[in-house]
Amino acid sequence: MSTLFRHFRIHQVFGANTDVGKTILTTALASASAQRGNQTFYLKPVSTGPLEDADDHHVNRYTSKFKHSIHAECLFRYDEPVSPHLAVKLKAAANGDTEAISPSDATVVDAIANRILMHANSTSKPAHMYMETAGGVHSPALSGSSQADCYRPLFLPTILIGDSKLGGISSTISSYESLLLRGYIIDVVLLFRDNYYRNADYLKPYFADRGIYVATVDPPPPRLLDPSENFKVTDKYYASITAPTAENPEDTLQNVIAHLDSCHSKRLQELDSMPKRAYDNIWWPFVQHGLVKGEQDVTVIDSAYSDFFSITNKTGFKDTSGKQSLLEPQFDGSSSWWTQTVGHAHPSLTMAAARASGRYGHVMFPQAVHLPALKLAERLIHDGPGKGWADRAFISDNGSTGMEVALKMALRAYTLRHPELNNEDKKQLGILGLKGSYHGDTIGAMDACEEGVYTCEWHDAKGYWLDPPTVGIKNGEISITVPASLSSFPEAKEVKAASLSWVYEVENRLRTPLAQAYALYIQRALDSLEKRGGPKLAALVIEPILMGAGGMLFVDPLFQRVLVDTVRGRRSGSSSTWSGLPVIFDEVFVGLHRVSVESSGPILGVYPDISVNAKVLTGGLLPLAVTLASKSIFEAFLADNKADALLHGHSYTAHPIGCEVANETLSILDKLKESDDWKAAQASWAKPDGEKSPVWSLWDPNFVMEISKLPQVRETMTLGTVLAIKIKDDSAGYTSNSAQSALRSLLDASEAEGVLSSAPGGAPFGIHYRTLGDVAYFMTSLNTSSKVIRSIEDKLWKTLAGS
Structure with a gap:
């Protein structure tokens, strides 16, 4: 990931095009840095073409007077003067290696990161480093990907070499915008002075409006045929643009160096000041500020990429030698509150957002349509989680409001079938749910849950909540824990399962004694509620398979299936016309493959009347929710009177940016x-006979089983991207600190002995994780590499087994 040093300023040099003078100007920058007494390093990650024309050789040739303070090198060199991705193939063909694989982006990034660390640690005096890319911003890397994407994990501040030729205004601005879309910090735009096209006259005010400094220098003299004369003329040219002269006392590269140094200092000062400023001004969610002792407890996230934050290293900021990086990678162990789908700063999602922003911005939605919303609705209904049962898609702005919409839909549908209810009766309607449920922090969503730590003074719990049996792995065995309230099944408090796949093959379990016990328990509870005059229930609301905020409770899917069948009067399958109670699936957390399945309907063998998807839906880039509804639910709002419509909406309902990102x-x-x-993960969780399991996990089955056997671990459980570890604690619950205490060392980026580092750049990394009392959970993106996951498993094992 990104590195930052007090004494070691690093800038990456991108060009707006080929042949814009990147090497000439980077050579001049290196010379100007050396003139100021700075140890200077020049790095060309990839070079193509003859050795005598190589850029690092040019730098060494024209900075020989500074040979003790300038070091130039190249990491990957190819003979053919073509695009890097093609040069790799030509070299392999020349060597007769038709199966050769191009170096990956990760290989290139790791090599660069290692060089940066090596040079930063080689000196304690102020030093500069310039890393020159090849060609234009989007010239291919060795793998064939865009350079702008390849180098993004390093997150180096950037110098953009503008194009001074015809068409250069457009190419410079286009390059700037391409870098900006990927989050690069652009400190200066540098280009040759041209008195005919005068591109700088246009670009200076353009970039000044965006707070970016533009500098110009004279172009180099024409190349002479005589090598010795050419060297003299070129050497004189470099001297003229790197030091002030009587003719041009201000506009020289020394001013650029001073500006780059100033940008570096400002970045350091801002990062240094952010903890106190945040401590003094911000009210954090889910944080007891009385337990935050001061600015030292604040995590500063400088950037994020893939599965990692780049955070300020408190040790580095205190390191007086200046050799330690002030930034370190930290694995985003909660997927940023369960939102990250394909990692941070995914360029495809950023481009999708920009595409919709540029085309629409935001537009009104009632009785209107735009293409992103239409495509999203059609996809979710016909080819996604609504396939086979959903008829309409209502698009809102986040999971909690999506659930508010679902509750309104269900309650209206219920009241229309019960005309005997007066207005006061309707206001007292409740929902049926499970203990430990959580549907969001808006008041209506909270009212659909029992009293708990998330509720507030206005909370009015409206409903009844059943004790759910849960699935977990205890001491290497898969167990279903039956709650004490389920007295109709006295045989055992725990039911052992032969395999994880058996638990989630619900249809095969419907005629078991446990299914009969579940049905009896549910029916008795409902009968008892009715006899004692409890709230009249108007909907069933469940978080299928996994209840997240309630403590990562993996509910026995058989129980949820029996529950749905019971409230519907035993009708199963797709929901064309709801019966008994309308059923809502809150899939804000678990939906869209978070727990290995797109939707829980196929697992439970029943489909809802209403469901809500969010979080994964937009890849973690921005909030959006979709409430899907069956035809019979939709028709409950059809009338000639507008007051009977679903009068619910938001200013940003179905915002095009969110819809386009969701489609992407x-x-x-x-x-x-x-x-x-x-495919590998699915194979590792296959049934004993090799047949595909209905559920699977990206976490290794052997690791999950073995860690459940550790003395301080009560149980583990995993599905899809989620791993939950429950710590043994007599005072278990949300307010417990046992999980936080047991795993505190994971935050430290110090690399444990024998643990493979797999963060971008190969740096040791810490793990940012969240706990729910005695439960610690870890969550990957849906595309987290197996290498990264294995590294995390190693860290978890060493932390828990060694404590």
Whole structure:
């Protein structure tokens, strides 16, 4: 990931095009840095063409007077003067290696990161480093990907070499915008002075409006045929643009160096000041500020990429030698509150957002349509989680409001079938749910849950909540824990399962004694509620398979199936016309493959009347929710009177940016289904006979089983991207600190002995994780590499087994 040093300023040099003078100007920058007494390093990651024309050789040739303070090198060199991705293939063909694989982006990034660390640690005096890319911003890397994407994990501040020729205004601005879309910090635009096209006259005010400094220098003299004369003339040219002269006392590269140094200092000062400023001004969610002792407890996230934050290293900021990086990678162990789908700063999602923003911005939606919303609705209904049962899609702005919409739909549908209810009766209607449920923090969503830590003074719990049996792995065995309230099944408090696949093959379990016990328990509870005059229930609301905020409770899917069958009067399958109670599936957390399945309907063998998807839906880039509804639910709002419509909406209902990003995310998920990592994970969780299991996990089955056997671990459980570890604690519950205490060392980026580092750049990394009392959970993106996951498993094992 990104590195930052007090004494070691690094800038990456991108060009707006080929032949814009990147090497000339980078050579001049290196000379100007050396003139100021700075140890200077020049790095060309990839070079193509003859050795005598190589850029690092040019730098060494024209900075020989500074040979003790300038070091130039190249990491990957190819003979053919063509695009890097093609040069790799030509070299392999010349060597007769038709099966050769191009170096991956990760290989290139790791090599660069290692060089940066090596040079940063080689000196304690102020030093500069310039890393020159090849060609234009989007010239291919060795793998064939865009350079702008290849180098993004390093997140180096950037110098953009503008184009001074005809068409250069457009190419410079286009390059700037391409870098900006990927989050690069652009400190300066540098280009040759041209008195005919005068591109700088246009670009200076353009970039000044965006707070970016533009500098110009004279172009180099024409190349002379005589090598010795050419050297003299070129050497004189470099001297003229790197030091002030009587003719041009201000506009020289020394001013650029001073500006780059100033940008570096400002970045350091801002990062240094952010903890206190945040501590003094911000009210954090889900944080007891009385337990935050001061600015030292604040995590500063400088950037994020893939599965990692780049955070400020408190040790580095205190390191007086200046050799330690002030930034370190930290694995985003909660997927940023369960939102990340394909990692941070995914360029495809960023481009989708920009595409919709540029075309629409935001537009009104009632009785209107735009293409992103239409495509999203059609896809979710006909080819996604609504396939076979959903008729309409209502698009809102986040999971909690999506659930508010679902509750309104269900309650209206119920009241229309019960005309005997007066207005006061309608206001007292409740929902049936499970203990530990959580549907969001808006008041209506909270009212659909029992009293708990998330509720507030206005909370009015409206309903009844059953004790759910849960699935977990205890001491290497898969167990179903039956709650004490389920007295109709006295045989055992725990039911052992032969395999994880058996638990989730619900249809095969419907005629078991446990299914009969579940049905009896549910019916008795409902009968008892009615006899004692409890709230009249108007809907069933469940988080299928996994209840997240309630403590990562993996509910026995058989129980949820029996529950749905019971409230519907035993009708199963798709929901064309709801019966008994309308059923809502809150799939905000678990939906769209978070727990290995697109939707829980096929697992439970029943489909809802209403469901809500969010979080994964937009890849974690921005909020959006979709509430899907069956035809009979939709028709409950059809009338000639507007007051009977679903009068619910938001200013940003179906915002085009979110809809377009959701469509892009779903396209990426379609490709992930065929990825090697998913196929390997599915194979590792296959049934004993090799047949595919209905559920699977990206976490290794042997690791999950073995860690459940550790003395301080009560149980583990995993599905899809989620791993939950429950710590043994007599005072278990949300307010317990046992999980936080047991795993505190994971935050430390210090690399444990024998643990493979797999963060971008190969740096040791810490793990940012969240706990729910005695439960610690870890969550990957849907495309987290197996290498990264294995590294996390190693860290978890060493932390828990060694404590």
